Amino acid sequence: MHRLTCDEYEAMRDRAQERCEICNRPDRETPRGELVIDHFQGGGAWFVRGLLCDRCNSVMQRHDGTAPWGPASRPFAAKARAYHLNAFGAPSKETLQLADAAIHSRLERRAGLTRSI
Template sequence: MTTPSRQTETRHHPLGKTCHHFIHHELTCDQYDELRARAGGCCELCGLPEQETGGRRLVVDHFQDGGLRFVRGMICDRCNSTMSCLDGTKPWGPKKIWETAARTYEARSWQQPTAEQRSRVEAIREERYAAVARLRGRHRAA
């Protein structure tokens, strides 16, 4: 069996170069195919068919911070923004109504984090939420 490398993971790139999913998400071409098959051509969060996403492909959704990284699934751009809110990298605003759906989707992640890793994710998010709240407070005071 060949060890996956930049030279072997080229099947999805139109020019035969190393695939984005391997470089950025450490997914082999076979794993990427499995992930796409699991999504069934639809966003795994909102259910929007890929052909209705305004010409964009579904994206590989992942969590990454503090040495912790896992792939959750395939989602549309709008839902990728929603997951950024869940992850605390941007404020919720009106997207907060999607929080329960986002957490349910994350619980079905393609790469399942351990209980300890899930606790770390929540701690990271709490730190991020607090930082966003501080920044929003500064903007209001200015």
């Protein structure tokens, strides 16, 4: 599903050091007792970003424009952006530009839906 080799997954775990890459919560303290593999998909871009707790994975949905920001998630916006730009495997500049265009399009669509309600 995420197209990772065992070595890539282990490298990602080494990078995360058994902690969420945004909030630093230890994996054993998450509701699942483990971190989830986070990825971006949209606008012709697809890449794995890293390992997150469920809460921060939800924050990334807000960053990606697939869910609205709320008062609990908004404080994590800058960390979410930095994490996105530092994705595992270092996506190319072009791939990140495709992702940013997709995010921008989603946010514009969401804003248009909000205005029409």
